[in-house]
Amino acid sequence: MDNPVIQVQGLDKSYGKVQALADLSLTVERGEVHGFLGPNGAGKTTAIRILLGLLRGDSGTATVLGADPWDQAVALHRRLAYVPGEVELWPNLSGGQAIDVLGKLRGGVDRARVEHVAKRFDLDLTKKGRTYSKGNRQKVALVAALAADVELLILDEPTAGLDPLMEAVFQSMIHEARDEGRTVLLSSHILAQVEVLADRVSIIRQGHIVETGTLTDLQQLARTSITAHLASPADDVAAMEGVHEFEQDEVRVHFEVETDHLDAVLKRLATLHVRSLVSRPPTLEQLLLRHYSDADSNASAS
Amino acid sequence: MTATRRITPTKRSGDKRSSSVFAGTRTLLLFALRRDRIRIPVWALSISLMSMAALAAIDDSFDDPESVAQIEVTMSSPAIVAITGPNYAPGEYTLGVMMGQRMLVWTLIAVAIMSIMLIVRHTRTEEATGRAELVRSAVVGRHASSFAAYMAVATANLAVAATVTLALGSAGADTVDWSGSLLYGAAHFATGLFFASVALVVVQISEFPRGVIGMGVGVVGVAFALRSAGDVAENGLSWVSPLGWGQATHVFHTDRWWPLAFLLIGALVLALLAAMLSTRRGVGAGLRAPRPSPATASSALTHPFGFAMRMQRGMVVGWSAGLFALGLTYGSVLPEMESFIEQFEELGAVFAEAGGATIMDSFVATIMMVLAVFASASAVLSAQRMRSEEVEGRAEPMLVAGLPRRTYYGAYVASAVLTTTVVMLAGALGFGLAGAAVVDGEVMRQTMVAAAGFIPALWVVSAVGFALVGIAPKFTAWVWALVAYSFVTVYLGPLLDLPEWTANLTPLGHPAQYPAEEWTWWPLLILTALAVLLIGIGAVAFRRRDFQSTI
Numbered sequence: 001m002d003n004p005v006i007q008v009q010g011l012d013k014s015y016g017k018v019q020a021l022a023d024l025s026l027t028v029e030r031g032e033v034h035g036f037l038g039p040n041g042a043g044k045t046t047a048i049r050i051l052l053g054l055l056r057g058d059s060g061t062a063t064v065l066g067a068d069p070w071d072q073a074v075a076l077h078r079r080l081a082y083v084p085g086e087v088e089l090w091p092n093l094s095g096g097q098a099i100d101v102l103g104k105l106r107g108g109v110d111r112a113r114v115e116h117v118a119k120r121f122d123l124d125l126t127k128k129g130r131t132y133s134k135g136n137r138q139k140v141a142l143v144a145a146l147a148a149d150v151e152l153l154i155l156d157e158p159t160a161g162l163d164p165l166m167e168a169v170f171q172s173m174i175h176e177a178r179d180e181g182r183t184v185l186l187s188s189h190i191l192a193q194v195e196v197l198a199d200r201v202s203i204i205r206q207g208h209i210v211e212t213g214t215l216t217d218l219q220q221l222a223r224t225s226i227t228a229h230l231a232s233p234a235d236d237v238a239a240m241e242g243v244h245e246f247e248q249d250e251v252r253v254h255f256e257v258e259t260d261h262l263d264a265v266l267k268r269l270a271t272l273h274v275r276s277l278v279s280r281p282p283t284l285e286q287l288l289l290r291h292y293s294d295a296d297s298n299a300s301a302s
Numbered sequence: 303m304t305a306t307r308r309i310t311p312t313k314r315s316g317d318k319r320s321s322s323v324f325a326g327t328r329t330l331l332l333f334a335l336r337r338d339r340i341r342i343p344v345w346a347l348s349i350s351l352m353s354m355a356a357l358a359a360i361d362d363s364f365d366d367p368e369s370v371a372q373i374e375v376t377m378s379s380p381a382i383v384a385i386t387g388p389n390y391a392p393g394e395y396t397l398g399v400m401m402g403q404r405m406l407v408w409t410l411i412a413v414a415i416m417s418i419m420l421i422v423r424h425t426r427t428e429e430a431t432g433r434a435e436l437v438r439s440a441v442v443g444r445h446a447s448s449f450a451a452y453m454a455v456a457t458a459n460l461a462v463a464a465t466v467t468l469a470l471g472s473a474g475a476d477t478v479d480w481s482g483s484l485l486y487g488a489a490h491f492a493t494g495l496f497f498a499s500v501a502l503v504v505v506q507i508s509e510f511p512r513g514v515i516g517m518g519v520g521v522v523g524v525a526f527a528l529r530s531a532g533d534v535a536e537n538g539l540s541w542v543s544p545l546g547w548g549q550a551t552h553v554f555h556t557d558r559w560w561p562l563a564f565l566l567i568g569a570l571v572l573a574l575l576a577a578m579l580s581t582r583r584g585v586g587a588g589l590r591a592p593r594p595s596p597a598t599a600s601s602a603l604t605h606p607f608g609f610a611m612r613m614q615r616g617m618v619v620g621w622s623a624g625l626f627a628l629g630l631t632y633g634s635v636l637p638e639m640e641s642f643i644e645q646f647e648e649l650g651a652v653f654a655e656a657g658g659a660t661i662m663d664s665f666v667a668t669i670m671m672v673l674a675v676f677a678s679a680s681a682v683l684s685a686q687r688m689r690s691e692e693v694e695g696r697a698e699p700m701l702v703a704g705l706p707r708r709t710y711y712g713a714y715v716a717s718a719v720l721t722t723t724v725v726m727l728a729g730a731l732g733f734g735l736a737g738a739a740v741v742d743g744e745v746m747r748q749t750m751v752a753a754a755g756f757i758p759a760l761w762v763v764s765a766v767g768f769a770l771v772g773i774a775p776k777f778t779a780w781v782w783a784l785v786a787y788s789f790v791t792v793y794l795g796p797l798l799d800l801p802e803w804t805a806n807l808t809p810l811g812h813p814a815q816y817p818a819e820e821w822t823w824w825p826l827l828i829l830t831a832l833a834v835l836l837i838g839i840g841a842v843a844f845r846r847r848d849f850q851s852t853i
Contacts, residue, residue: 052702054702054851055849056848073706074705074706077705080702082699082702086695088696090613091509092612093603094595094597097595097597100603100604101700102700102703103703105705106703111598126595126597
């Protein structure tokens with residue numbers, strides 16, 4: 001019953017000489033919102049297209065809802081819905097017609113639900129495909145997917161063209177989907193979105209998953225940033241284990257500290273007559289930046 | 303803060319007011335020519351090689367006066383006149399005249415289509431893809447993109463004219479002199495420019511590159527039909543056809559330059575019209591405002607086959623109407639054909655014995671073949687459509703919504719089978735109806751039977767496209783080579799004196815040329831089986847390969 005909804009093991013895929021995926025492994029559990037985070041060109045879309053049975057991996061295994069996505073694509077597609085990052089619509093068909101066509105292919109359309117979701121996204125269903133803006137094309141795909149009665153939602157950077165108001169609607173819709181017991185794979189490079197929505201996160205870089213875990217797990221890997229006004233000099237804090245980016249400006253200090261060493265550093269600060277203290281929780285951004293800058297330094301070294 | 307740099311407006315925008323709407327033209331022109339650095343030479347070489355090959359092929363026939371006389375009689379037959387053009391040098395028929403009557407119109411059509419495709423490529427396609435927006439946001443005048451595209455196409459036409467002139471002039475044939483060759487080349491330039499202007503006008507109307515090309519080619523079709531009907535009936539209708547103006551130069555006979563003025567003046571007027579229209583619309587928009595559509599899909603649209611047909615609705619209607627009109631044109635000249643036969647009854651008997659068929663039957667069979675070649679161009683469009691839906695990212699959501707690949711493939715195959723049948727029958731119906739009206743009902747039966755023979759051959763053309771989509775999707779467009787090959791061998795084969803086996807390499811060469819030949823069933827069966835086999839191979843390969851998308 002509680003087999004993972006998506007299970008990928010050692011997946012490789014290359015296009016000619018370009019290696020898109022290298023030994024990619026990914027597990028998405030039932031009922032979770034799984035953030036799939038990585039920079040442009042990291043292999044997110046290639047991985048998703050393999051999960052959808054549109055591409056065939058070179059080696060390794062992929063299982064979606066217990067089935068092989070390549071061999072059993074059609075049966076699988078009835079149980080999932082997908083929103084691509086770039087939505088192309090038929091220029092001559094209205095958004096409503098496109099949603100109907102996609103819904104009927106899946107086995108049926110709940111018109112009431114389509115209209116309900118469209119209303120929440122403030123989408124005009126009668127406009128022709130070519131007259132929609134990028135954001136509205138994306139809404140068409142989102143309405144089609146969110147109105148479908150499916151177990152799994154695969155969303156590939158689904159809100160790239162949406163304004164903040166619609167982003168909020170999207171977030172509440174994803175929360176509802178999770179409450180209904182659906183599983184969501186949410187690929188994104190917008191960290192704030194993943195932080196708000198995801199239960200677990202996998203970070204992909206150059207076709208390989210470099211980190212995976214709950215938000216808390218990953219925050220462990222990141223650093224808390226601290227700004228404090230102290231009555232006494234705090235030179236020795238700079239030398240403490242786990243402290244980075246230490247800056248001192250008379251009585252004001254600013255530094256970042258690894259989560260594991262937070263306790264010790266705070267105890268030391270407490271002895272230095274703290275007048276004020278601001279602490280910012282670790283963000284995935286920092287974590288991600290660390291991975292990117294690793295890549296950058298590797299690149300510049302070579 | 304005295305060091306602050308103040309942004310002062312430059313005077314550039316004010317002092318060159320007349321050229322500001324053309325600002326950036328030079329850069330854009332060079333860019334367009336760079337993008338077309340392969341395309342333009344390929345067009346120019348293909349067209350001049352075709353002309354050269356035709357000249358070389360017919361040269362041999364002009365050795366003795368007797369055969370020249372016989373050629374002239376053949377070339378004066380309404381069938382030939384309807385298909386290519388009038389004999390404008392009665393009694394003084396020469397090799398050069400035959401080039402002008404028999405070959406010129408084809409290469410004029412080729413430059414017309416080249417000009418339309420290049421204009422659309424550099425204007426509407428750029429707008430539809432959004433690239434134009436990027437360009438227009440730079441220092442680029444309102445008319446710069448269009449003007450640069452026009453100049454690029456003019457350059458292409460100049461290249462065609464120059465290579466054609468060189469190819470013919472240097473051949474050293476008696477009646478094909480340099481001054482005539484220059485006029486022959488110039489006719490290409492003027493015709494190309496005229497249709498570039500036509501394209502520039504239709505580009506303003508519709509937002510879709512495909513639709514614009516359809517409209518432009520439609521204008522070429524109308525021009526062809528007008529000169530076809532006008533040349534046979536000799537009623538002056540050819541003088542309203544832009545293709546007729548090129549032929550009116552009577553090249554290699556009286557070498558008249560003045561009909562080209564019609565083309566150049568027409569080109570100028572249309573270009574100005576296009577410039578005026580372009581200021582009434584926004585970048586990316588058409589003159590026709592898009593209307594809302596229903597918010598729900600009809601039940602036909604939600605069926606994969608209905609959906610595939612809907613995607614091709616405009617194409618099917620356009621091609622059917624076009625072939626129907628062409629059929630009507632040819633059917634309406636049948637009375638002239640009859641009077642021609644009466645006029646040359648003795649010679650007619652010679653022809654009849656040679657082919658075992660009457661001239662009338664040969665004419666009907668020839669026209670049916672002509673219609674089939676035109677229909678073969680529509681036969682490749684379904685596979686191409688399926689491929690572009692895939693590449694442009696619209697097929698993907700359908701497959702991910704549970705549409706099996708084989709159903710998706712099958713829906714487009716079924717649409718191709720239906721489309722080719724409808725288009726071919728529309729041509730046969732037009733021809734048969736006109737023939738029945740002006741001659742007798744027997745023509746109708748003949749055209750229908752002949753059409754039935756060609757339909758499986760058209761299926762094979764479609765099937766080659768579908769096989770390519772499966773096996774070598776990147777080369778789907780190569781199916782056009784088969785259409786071009788069919789055209790050259792079947793249509794020009796007799797003129798170019800090509801050996802018979804060359805016609806056997808195209809599916810269109812296989813059906814019985816009814817009613818000139820005995821009706822046989824077996825080519826139908828073999829062609830249908832071949833189509834099924836090719837489609838099957840394509841289906842298996844399509845299921846096994848990665849789905850592709852450029853977005």
